[in-house]
Amino acid sequence: QKEVEQNSGPLSVPEGAIASLNCTYSDRVSQSFFWYRQYSGKSPELIMSIYSNGDKEDGRFTAQLNKASQYVSLLIRDSQPSDSATYLCAVNRDNYGQNFVFGPGTRLSVLP
């Protein structure tokens, strides 16, 4: 079992819809969780970080964390064509960076 798993996609949603991206992780001691967006040919950029169970909202983005189920998700409301990118889930198993593990990414396509 891979440490961090994501559906590779592509996930296609129409413009204005809600895009739901999912991530599961295997290490129960993981403490912090991140969503990065990566446009083709560009570097990953941070969208959200989440550390506690529940929801965290930032604009059109909502991250959801359920440590008991080892599951973290990202919802994008009112999806725009500019949201089309690959979304990387990352998990840090402690407070120090050497235990960062990235998922393979989910490619999202928002159709006009």
Added chain:
Amino acid sequence: DAGITQSPRHKVTETGTPVTLRCHQTENHRYMYWYRQDPGHGLRLIHYSYGVKDTDKGEVSDGYSVSRSKTEDFLLTLESATSSQTSVYFCAISNPGLKTDTQYFGPGTRLTVL
């Protein structure tokens, strides 16, 4: 990418030649990392540094070495490049601590080994 630069941005080299990639940061972050990104594998950690002259291996360190003589610079060296090292290389920085462990990425270096 603010505060993190990588050089060169693109490089084509031949098998067996040495290659050095440079990461430079202006954020004074303690930790620096080198990742490679390949289709089907995602981002994989090569080496990281937790301070000047303090480095350690990551998941895919074979064939790579690193050095950090100043806080702001982290060098990745391929002593004898192989075709399997063709990849996109990203540098990242962070200042780990309570709830501040976010990693920020540089623009990347696309390396092709012929």
